[in-house]
Every structure is written in C-alpha cells, then in structure tokens.
Amino acid sequence: KAGVTQTPRYLIKTRGQQVTLSCSPISGHRSVSWYQQTPGQGLQFLFEYFSETQRNKGNFPGRFSGRQFSNSRSEMNVSTLELGDSALYLCASSRDYLQGAPGNTIYFGEGSWLTVV
Amino acid sequence: AQSVTQLDSQVPVFEEAPVELRCNYSSSVSVYLFWYVQYPNQGLQLLLKYLSGSTLVKGINGFEAEFNKSQTSFHLRKPSVHISDTAEYFCAVSATGTASKLTFGTGTRLQVTL
Numbered sequence: 465k466a467g468v469t470q471t472p473r474y475l476i477k478t479r480g481q482q483v484t485l486s487c488s489p490i491s492g493h494r495s496v497s498w499y500q501q502t503p504g505q506g507l508q509f510l511f512e513y514f515s516e517t518q519r520n521k522g523n524f525p526g527r528f529s530g531r532q533f534s535n536s537r538s539e540m541n542v543s544t545l546e547l548g549d550s551a552l553y554l555c556a557s558s559r560d561y562l563q564g565a566p567g568n569t570i571y572f573g574e575g576s577w578l579t580v581v
Numbered sequence: 582a583q584s585v586t587q588l589d590s591q592v593p594v595f596e597e598a599p600v601e602l603r604c605n606y607s608s609s610v611s612v613y614l615f616w617y618v619q620y621p622n623q624g625l626q627l628l629l630k631y632l633s634g635s636t637l638v639k640g641i642n643g644f645e646a647e648f649n650k651s652q653t654s655f656h657l658r659k660p661s662v663h664i665s666d667t668a669e670y671f672c673a674v675s676a677t678g679t680a681s682k683l684t685f686g687t688g689t690r691l692q693v694t695l
C-alpha cells in the first residue's frame with residue numbers, strides 16, 4: 465500500500481513569508497504527527513492530529529500551526545518565516561493517536577525540505 | 582517528561598566490524614524504547630522496540646539492542662556491519678502510561694567504509 469506522502473519535497477522561502485506543507489497518511493491511518501528535524505537537534509515534536517483534533521502539541525511558537533481534514537490528510541503552516549525555520553519537516557502517520565504505544569507503529573514520510581533565505 | 586541522550590554524533594566503522602550505538606534515557610516512569618533508522622533522503626523506519634520482558638531485543642537487518650534499567654541505557658549493536666548500514670540512527674522513548682508521544686535523541690550518524 466502507498467506510504468506517507470509529503471508535498472512539496474523541496475522549497476525555498478524568504479524571511480517573513482509563510483509556508484504550507486501537506487501530508488497524506490497511509491490509508492486507514494487517522495493520526496498524523498509532525499516533526500522538525502535539524503542537524504544537532506534531532507527530531508522535535510510539533511503536534512499530532514487525530515480525527516481532525518489536535519491531541520498533542522510540542523514547544524513551538526504560535527507561528528507553527530496545523531490542521532487535519534476529514535480524509536485524515538494534514539497540513540502544517542508556518543507564518544512569518546525565520547532563518548531558523550530552515551529544516552526537514554517530517555510527517556508520520558499511525559492508526560491510533562497514541563504514537564508512543566507499542567502496538568501503534570508510526571510510519572514516516574520522506575519529508576519536506578524547507579530553506580528560508 | 583522523558584529525554585534521550587545519544588552521546589555519539591558520528592561513528593565511523595569499517596565494513597564487517599562490529600558496532601555499538603549508545604543511547605541513554607531519563608524518565609521518572611516506565612518507558613518503551615525504540616530505535617529508528619533514516620537512510621539518505623528517506624523518512625525514518627522502525628528498527629526495533631523494547632516493550633517489556635526480555636531485555637535483549639532483535640530487530641531488522643541484524644540489529645539488536647539491550648535494555649539496561651539500572652543504567653537507563655538501550656544501546657544498539659550489530660556484530661558485522663555493511664556499507665548499506667550507513668545511515669542516521671535515532672533512539673526514542675515514550676512513557677508507558679500515556680504513550681502520547683515519542684521523544685527522540687539527536688541521532689548518531691553511522692558511516693561504514695571499506
């Protein structure tokens with residue numbers, strides 16, 4: 465079956481602009497999580513959505529937001545981009561919202577590379 | 582809250598040599614532990630996980646990890662690495678009670694050379 469699909473794969477934005485990233489989860493998965501990956505910082509949890517509701521949120525400023533649609537597809541938005549927002553943004557999907565639960569394996573997409581100049 | 586420390590940011594090793602990637606965690610509650618691998622230009626893939634029971638866990642591609650509760654460690658090992666094992670490896674932890682999210686370490690870059 466198709467894996468987690470993220471679009472776009474690469475994009476370049478200017479400081480102050482906003483960006484929207486999209487994630488299509490594996491069919492049947494209702495939970496979508498977003499992570500920011502930067503060198504030296506590893507993966508930082510942004511937020512998790514399940515059945516269109518945000519279930520968990522990491523420690524990121526309000527410029528980072530997300531939403532989930534009825535078909536489980538998710539988008540994340542970053543407004544007023546800063547240079548430090550340059551990163552690989554990873555989306556992960558799972559069947560249930562407890563992503564740390566042992567029976568709820570999460571599957572990652574290949575990510576969206578965002579460069580802010 | 583949980584935290585994960587991967588002390589080695591890079592580990593160079595020759596092909597067919599053994600390797601150990603270190604992971605230490607901190608938590609006030611019981612945890613589940615995971616190792617993920619990220620090949621170049623790909624997302625993360627689950628290697629193995631410790632839930633309970635036997636402290637030695639076997640995963641895919643010949644990797645194994647041992648849970649040591651007294652040392653709060655979950656080191657990843659492979660007796661003989663291949664060039665294709667070159668990747669970034671992430672250790673992760675979640676609390677058994679809530680399991681609401683995974684907390685990842687900063688990653689270890691395994692570089693296998695001939």
